[in-house]
Amino acid sequence: MKPKIAIIGTVGVPALYGGFETLLENLLDYLPEAFDVTVFCESDAYPSKLETYKDARLVYVDFKANGLQSIFFDAFSILRAFAKNDFLLILGVSGTVMLPFIKPFCRAKIITNIDGMEWKREKWGRFQKMFLKLSEKFAVQHSDLVIADNFYIQEHVANSYGVAATLIAYGGDHVSLAFDSDKLEHYGLSTSGYFFTVCRIEPENNLEILLEGFLASESTLPYVIVGNWQASKFGRNLRGKYIGESKLRLLDPIYDQIELDQLRSNCYFYLHGHSAGGTNPSLVEAMYLGLPIISFGVSYNRSTTHDLAVYFSDRDSLVNILSNLDGINRELLSAQMREIANTNYTWEIIARKYMAAIGQL
Numbered sequence: 001m002k003p004k005i006a007i008i009g010t011v012g013v014p015a016l017y018g019g020f021e022t023l024l025e026n027l028l029d030y031l032p033e034a035f036d037v038t039v040f041c042e043s044d045a046y047p048s049k050l051e052t053y054k055d056a057r058l059v060y061v062d063f064k065a066n067g068l069q070s071i072f073f074d075a076f077s078i079l080r081a082f083a084k085n086d087f088l089l090i091l092g093v094s095g096t097v098m099l100p101f102i103k104p105f106c107r108a109k110i111i112t113n114i115d116g117m118e119w120k121r122e123k124w125g126r127f128q129k130m131f132l133k134l135s136e137k138f139a140v141q142h143s144d145l146v147i148a149d150n151f152y153i154q155e156h157v158a159n160s161y162g163v164a165a166t167l168i169a170y171g172g173d174h175v176s177l178a179f180d181s182d183k184l185e186h187y188g189l190s191t192s193g194y195f196f197t198v199c200r201i202e203p204e205n206n207l208e209i210l211l212e213g214f215l216a217s218e219s220t221l222p223y224v225i226v227g228n229w230q231a232s233k234f235g236r237n238l239r240g241k242y243i244g245e246s247k248l249r250l251l252d253p254i255y256d257q258i259e260l261d262q263l264r265s266n267c268y269f270y271l272h273g274h275s276a277g278g279t280n281p282s283l284v285e286a287m288y289l290g291l292p293i294i295s296f297g298v299s300y301n302r303s304t305t306h307d308l309a310v311y312f313s314d315r316d317s318l319v320n321i322l323s324n325l326d327g328i329n330r331e332l333l334s335a336q337m338r339e340i341a342n343t344n345y346t347w348e349i350i351a352r353k354y355m356a357a358i359g360q361l
Helices: 019-027 067-081 096-105 126-142 151-161 181-186 207-216 233-242 257-265 281-288 299-304 315-322 330-344 347-359
Strands: 004-008 036-042 056-061 087-091 109-113 145-148 195-198 223-226 248-251 269-272 293-296 310-312
Touching (some): 004 067, 019 087, 036 067, 067 087, 067 096, 096 109, 096 126, 109 347, 126 151, 145 347, 151 299, 181 257, 195 257, 207 223, 207 233, 223 257, 281 293, 281 299, 281 330, 293 299, 293 315
Parallel strands (some): 087 109, 109 145, 195 223, 223 248, 269 293, 293 310
């Protein structure tokens, strides 16, 4: 009989949302080989209520898996799962304040991927930051295995809590190169004739630096940014400020993977502004596509790209890079990004690392 594992902390599968959902979607191609898998899903996100998916049993919870309700979503899922499973795989720390209370009665081994340092994100207020930092502390102290997706997150766990986290990154080979000139023409673009970014529209992703740096560089190419502009006051205000700039294409989220990959695959340079979190999924995906990457030079991004991308630290340094692109060997940069991704960031590699780490508990 296979050991039982419950996976907690995502909207669910089939993947409809962000990085953890994509992680789960791809882990399920491998985990059922060794485990009897149960996935806790947000009820409202799945009206059809599939009972199983990729050989995993699906259980639905009547809380939102994101925002404030994520605390209750995760906590309730943990309470339902801890007595019936051999392992709990918790993705994120929203509900890990529950762990000190269930740990003395829990036969299951607890594995937590703590994500990035959520409590550092600018979008959170003081109370939320305090809560998330406490949740991270409880997650590290009361898990049997802590997973960090980036070397600097692993280092943070060691320095802050004296715990050795296991380093397992993120996969990118679910994306694919796509060439369709008609699709590009739909957006008024041509092959390799534009800059591109896809991200959530949040302060820590440094959109203003990207936008101001691009506009100040006097580049003749357009700049396409795909993101959830309408999801916050910050995003709406930012879009309102720049929507009149003729060289900018500020697009709403694109959930069709092929269409998104079409836009990414054909860009001249990929601009990555994230400054928080660990291994950013959008960066790994861009690397797998072999895109030449200009990235904000924070330690997480340097670690992910093995210090081989091109880095900026502020508006002026970005302007300097964009004004001197002829000095960058695009072909070499693209090849290096693809090689790093192929060696480190494929889903089979990532899934096998998860299975090996859990199997050692």
